[in-house]
Amino acid sequence: MPAAWQSVGLNLFAAVCGALTLGLLARFLFYAVEIAGSLISTETGLMLSSNFNPITSTFGSAPGALLHWMSIILLLTLNLHHWMIIGLQRSYEIIPAGGAHLSDALLGDILSRASGMFVIALQMTAPILATSFLVTLIFTLLGRAVPQMNVFSESFPVRSIAGLAVFGLTCNLLAQHIVNHLNRIPEDFIRVAQLLRT
Numbered sequence: 001m002p003a004a005w006q007s008v009g010l011n012l013f014a015a016v017c018g019a020l021t022l023g024l025l026a027r028f029l030f031y032a033v034e035i036a037g038s039l040i041s042t043e044t045g046l047m048l049s050s051n052f053n054p055i056t057s058t059f060g061s062a063p064g065a066l067l068h069w070m071s072i073i074l075l076l077t078l079n080l081h082h083w084m085i086i087g088l089q090r091s092y093e094i095i096p097a098g099g100a101h102l103s104d105a106l107l108g109d110i111l112s113r114a115s116g117m118f119v120i121a122l123q124m125t126a127p128i129l130a131t132s133f134l135v136t137l138i139f140t141l142l143g144r145a146v147p148q149m150n151v152f153s154e155s156f157p158v159r160s161i162a163g164l165a166v167f168g169l170t171c172n173l174l175a176q177h178i179v180n181h182l183n184r185i186p187e188d189f190i191r192v193a194q195l196l197r198t
Contacts, residue, residue: 017100017102021106021110021192021196022088022091022189022192022193024110025110025113025185025188025189025192026084026185026189028113028114028116028117029071029117029120029178029181029182029185030068030071031117032117032118032120032121032124032181033064033067033068033071033121033124033178034060034064034067034068035117035118035121036063036064036067036120036121036124036125036174037060037061037063037064037065037066037067037068038060038061038064039121039122039125039128039129040061040063040064040067040125040128040163040167041061041062041063041064043125043128043129043131043132043159043163044063044128044132044159044160044163044164044167045156045159045160045163046061046062046063046160047061063167067124067174067178070171070174070175070178071178071182074175074178074179074182075182078179078182080179080182080183080185083183083185083186084185084186084189086186087185087186087187087188087189087190088189090186090189090190090193091189091190091192091193092193094190094193094194094197095193095196095197100196100197101196101197102196103195103196105195106192106195106196109191109192109195110192113188120177120181123177124174124177124178127166127170127173128163128166128167128170131162131163131166132159132162132163135155135158135159135162136155136159139151139154139155139158142154
């Protein structure tokens, strides 16, 4: 009898781990969006003005909240939540109840997706980071040419205005980038389900 209970416990543990893995997989993009929002707010000087995000129950920056809401709106308006449900349903076709097994290949895949989250955030914020770098470079050269000028206080409003302008102009590209990654989630569900089956 104890061996049967142990088998049931291991199957239940593997099923819970599989469900948590699929949930984490769907959440990775939103983590990337939060990281991108933090990078944008740091580069534009908006980190001091934090507001409460009721979805994550944490305080965050205005660009992070804007990107988070944009991601949710895109998810719902493009009916991608239906495709996520279909991907979840297909994962049950691949793995029957109690058929999930944890493996090294699954761990490697999840870790590569977790590291890819930072790459996604960096790709989303690349124009703002480039603008901030150019503003810093220009004011560094001005500081060398005019040593009496306080470069830090003079560059702060220019960095904020330039960063917000680039952020506003690239919102369409950010939305397309988010949609591209949202479209991959159902296929990722199936891929992770195949790794859970092995």
